[in-house]
Amino acid sequence: MADVRPLRGLRYAQDRVSNLARVVTPPYDIITPEAQARYYERDPYNIIRLELGKTTDHDNDLDNVYTRAAAYLSEWRNQGVLHMEEQPCYYLYQQLFTHADQVYTRTSLLARVRLEPWSARVVLPHEHTMKKAKADRLNLYRACATNLSPIMSLFEDPQGRMRRLLATYAEHPQIQFQDEEGVEHRLHPIQDQQHIALIQDFFSERQLYIADGHHRYETALAYRDELKEQRKELHPDDAANFTLMSLIDVDDPGMLVLPTHRLLTNLAPAMQAQLTGEQLKRYFTVETLATRASKDVIAHLEKAGQEQPAFVILTNEQALLLRLTEQGRHYMQTSEHSEAWKRLDVAIAQRLLLEETLGLRAEDMTAGTYVRYSHDANYVFAAVEKGEAQAALLLNSTPLRQVCEVAQADDRMPQKSTYLYPKLITGLVMNPLW
Incomplete structure (x- = not known):
């Protein structure tokens, strides 16, 4: 099934960049303008200059964020700031972090993966993408011909074969540093030829599920197809047939999925009137909680969610x-979506609460007029208390197994269904497409 191969990674040279924390960033799609400016100031070799360059009033076809990214990439390679691995290898990549006073270690394998169309059912999606984001990434592909950041994907390993193999490289990482969020990153190349063969064989029997990075995957497909059309033929082993992925066991104990709560604003009085216990009884049993303390309410929600879909x-x-x-279950069955989709808490919340109860349409939820999103329960409670939101819909997180089930059903999840924490770092290993 999946063709997962080692790569000659493009990496920062340690003799030129001794502190990697100064040059890496989060993924481009969560970088605010303030953070972008901060990364620019932090170091002249920060990956932000490639991944998310600054626009100017004088940009034109010959001088713009994409051409400048290509110029920086070429300059850094010529200066020895970036160097390419001498031999193809896989990389053990671990992220150690703390959330809600619990310590996690997420383990993944960095590799290049052969691009397959969705119809081949080798790499499976779970969400739709937007054209604007893909157009931006495609322009960057054309300019740099490099995967600057990995796509996060999941695989199944019920026997723990890959977990045991990767554990042998975890004790003495070649690279180890802590980023500005306090997340520790560890990297170690896997160059043993026997292990490389075992890894490639392991994935040849497996499907992959995209967890985060659908836009980048579809952009990689578009770039490959564009080159194929230009050249009339593309060798099967051409680098453009592959993309950079971080492959993670779906049962990895370090996989943390945070819920994405909904903040409701600009509701007309008639809409607000629907959020009463009497009206909500149409699809739900309603219990008025004696507390409004964030921690206690979330605890009630999590406990209820262990038994059946629950919301606050x-x-x-x-x-x-x-x-x-x-x-409520009966009404969910009237949906044309798959059975896997109908079981999702976030799908139930969208269909029964936002659409049927409040009368919101899909475009209302994407426009930001009525619904805003947050992963921080404390922020949500404060927003309601300050009157910045009229109400909030609190959800439990979506289990990754459900994500895989929706992908297997060839369905797509509602917007903002999952938030995997922390994000993968950008700039640790890049994948040249030449």
């Missing part, structure tokens, strides 16, 4: 714990 509607007056009823 939070207003300045009350916190209502909702549990799905048989009537």
Whole structure:
């Protein structure tokens, strides 16, 4: 199935860049303008100059963020700031972090993976993408011909074969540093030829599930197809047939999925009136919680969610714990989506609460007029208390197994269904496409 190969990674040379924390960044799509400016100031070799360059009023076809990224990439290679691995290898990549006073270690394998169309059912998606984001990334591909950041993908390893193999490289990492968020990153190349063969054989029997990076994957497909059309023929082993991925066991104990809560604003009085216990009984049992303390409400929500789909509607007056009823389940069955989709908490919340109860349309939820999103429960509670939001819809996180089930069903999840924490770092290993 999946063709997972080693790569000659393009990396920062340690004799030129001794502190990697100064030159790496989070993925481009979560970098704010303030953070972008900060990364520019931090170091002249920061990857931000390639991944998310600054626009100017004088940009034109010959001088723009993409041409400048290509110039920086070429300059850094010529200066020896970036160097290419002498031999193809895989990379053990670990992220050690703390969340809610719990310590996690997420383990992944960095590799280049052969691009396959969605229809081949080798690499499976779970969400739709937007054209604007793909156009930006495609322009960067054309200019740099390099994967600057990895796509996060999942694989199944019920026998723990890959986990045991990677564990042999985890004790003495070649690279180890801590980023500005306090996440520790560890990297070690895997050059043993026997292990390389075992890894390639392991993945040849497996499907991959994209967890984060759908835009980058579809951009890679578009770039490959563009080159194929230009050249009339593309050798099967051409680098453009592959993309950089971070491959993670779906059962990895370090895989942390955070819930994405919904903040509701600009609701008309008639819409607000639908968020009462009496109205919500149409699809849910309703329990008024005695507390509105963030920690306690979330604890109630998590406990209820272990038994069945559950949600909390939070207003300045009350916190209502909702549990799905048989009537609610029956209405979910009228959806044309797959059975896997109908079981998702986030799908139930969207269909029964946002669409049916509040009357919002899909375009209303993407426009930002009525719905905003946050992973931080404390921020959500504060926003409601300050009147910055009229109400909030609190959810539990989506299990990764459910993500895989939706992908297997060839369905797509609602917007903002998953948030994998932390994000993969950009600039640690890059994949040349030449």
